[in-house]
Amino acid sequence: MSGPGGIALVFGLPIAVAFIFFALAAYERRMGIATGPGFFQRNGMAIGLYLVIAVSFWAFFIILLPQLAMVDMSFRPKLPPSQMGGPKDLYTLENYRYFLFGSTTSTEEWNWLHIKAFFLTIGASVAITLLNFAICYPLAFHMAQSATAARLRVLLLLLIIPYWVNEILRAFAFRVLLSSGGIINQMLMGVGAVNEPIDFLGADVGLYMGLSYAYLLMMIFPLYNAIESLDRNQIEAARDLGAPWWHIHAFVVMPHAKPGIASGCTLVFMLTAGALAAPLVLGGPRTLWFTPIVYDRFYQAFNWPQGAAYAFILLVSCIVFVLVVLKVFRLSLGEITR
C-alpha cells in the first residue's frame, strides 16, 4: 500500500463508503421508504459532524485500513526503504512460501519448525478451551441456578480479584509456583514423592496452566449469563420426570445455554491462540507457540512482510475456526457477540 495507489485507497475508501451511504439514503427517500428526519437534521450540524468524523476515523483509520495494509504488506517482498514502490515492489507469495518451506525459493523441504508450532498452537488452544469449559461449567451453573445472592457476590468478587493483576504478572506467578525451587516442588520433595525437582516449566505444564488460568473469566461470564436466563422450573420439571443429573445438563441446560457456550469458547480460543505474554514467560525451551514466532519475524529478523504474512495466517485460521464452530452449532455471529 505504498505510492499513489495507497494514498488513493486511504482517502478514497472512506469517501466512497460515505458516498454509498448518501446514495442509499437518497434512493430510500425518493422511494418513500425512509421516515423521520435526516441525519444532520436530527443531530444538528455540530454534533452530526462530530459523529461522522469520530466514527469514520475509528472505522477506517484505526480498524479497516490498518488491516488492509497488513494484508497488503504480507504479499510484498522484503526490500530496503529506498526500493519501496520501485520496480521490485511487486506482489509475491514468497512470505507464505517461507511459512511452508522455510525458504523463499526452494520447495524441497517443509518448514516443520513453523508448521508444527502453528498446528500445536491451534490444537493446544482447542484443548485449553475444552478444559476451561469443563472447569468453569459447574461453577457457572452453581452461580446461575443455586447460589444465594450474598454468596453470588462473594464468588464474583473472588473471581475478579486475580484479574486486577496484569497478564505478565499472572504468568510470573505461575513461574514462582512451578519453578524448581517453587512451593510445589518443595512440597513434593518434602513428602518424598520425588527426589529431584520436576521441571514443570520445561515440560510446558506451566505454559498450559498459565494459559488456561489467564482466560478463565472469559469462559465463566458468558456461561453464567446464558445459564442464568434458564427458568429453574424447567430443571425441576425434568427432575420430577425422573431425568438423571447428566440428562438435565445435556438436554435441558446446555441446549438453552448454547449461545453462551459458543461465545465463551470463541473468546477463550481466540485469546489463547493469540496469547503472547504467557508463552514468552512460561514457554519451555523446546516448544514454540506461534505468536512468539510472529514477534521474532518482526523484531529479531526485521522481516516485516513475513511477520505480516504470519499474522495474517493466524488471523485467517482463527476466523475460519470460529466460523466452522458456529456452523456446527448452528449459531449466527450475532448470537455470540450479544
Add this chain to the structure above:
Amino acid sequence: MKTGAFQRVMFAIYIAIFFLYLLGPLAVMGVSSFNTSQYPQVWPFEGFTLSWFSDLFADQDMMYGLQMSVWIGLLVVAISVPVGLAGAIVMTQIQPRIRSTYYLVVVSPVLTPGIIIGISTVVFWRQFTGVTGTRFLYDGVVLTVLGQASFISAYCMLIILARLQRFDRAQEEAALDLGASYPQVFRHILLPFLKPALFSAGVLAFLSSFENYNTTTFSILADKTLTTVLAGRVRQGSTPAISALAVMIVAATLAGALVYEVVKRRADAAAARRQRAAIAAEETELSGDAGAVLA
C-alpha cells in the same frame, strides 16, 4: 438423601480446588514479596522485609514505564470514550440494513488477537506517515494509543450502548418541543443521562490500556511502558521486586474499587432521596388539590 450429601461434598471439594487454583498463585506471589530470599519463594521463609518495595521505587526503568503507562492510559481514555459514544449513537440511528455490517466492523477489534492489531497499526502508520510526510506521528506513544483505541473504543461503545438502549426518546422530543436546540438537547439531556456509563467506560478504558501487553509490545516501538519493561524483566529472570509490584497493583486497584463503590453508593442514595422528595412533593400537591376540591 445420601446422594445429595455426596454431591454437596463433591461440589465443595471442587469449589475449594477451583479457588485454590485461582488465588493460590497470587497468594504465593504476595508472600514471596515479603521474604528476604533473593529468589521469589515462599518456603523457606527466611525473614520479613519491605526492601523489595523500595527496590521497586528505585528502579528507573519501571518508574519511567509506569509514567508512560499512565500517560498512554489517559490519552486512550480521551480518545476511546468520545469515539465509543459516537459509535453508540450512530448505532441507534443507522439504517437497519447496514446496521449489521457496521456492527461487525466496529466490534471486530474485540475478537481480533491483540498482536494482529499491534502489527497492523504499525504497518499502516509507518506507510501513512512516510507517504504523507508526517513522520513525527510515527512514534511509539502515538501508535500505542491508536492501536489500543481500536478495541478499547469498542468496549466503551458496548457499555454506552447498553445504557443508551434504555434512553427514552420522548425526553428528547419534549425538550425540542419546548424550544431547545439540538446541541442543547445533547448537552443537557443525553450526556447527563449517559454520565454513569461514560464514567465506567473511562475507568475500564484506562485499566485495559494500562495492562495491555499484546498490542503494546508491537506498537510501542523503541519506547516502553510498565508492562513491556516488566515482560523484559520476567524473561531475564525473576526477583521478588516483581512480586512486590503485583502486590501494589492489587492494593491500588482494591483502593480504587472501594472509592468507586463509595461514590456510587452515595450517588444512588442521593438519587433515591431526590426521588422520594419528588414523590412526597407530588403527594402533598395532590392532597392540596383534593382539599381545594372538597372545600
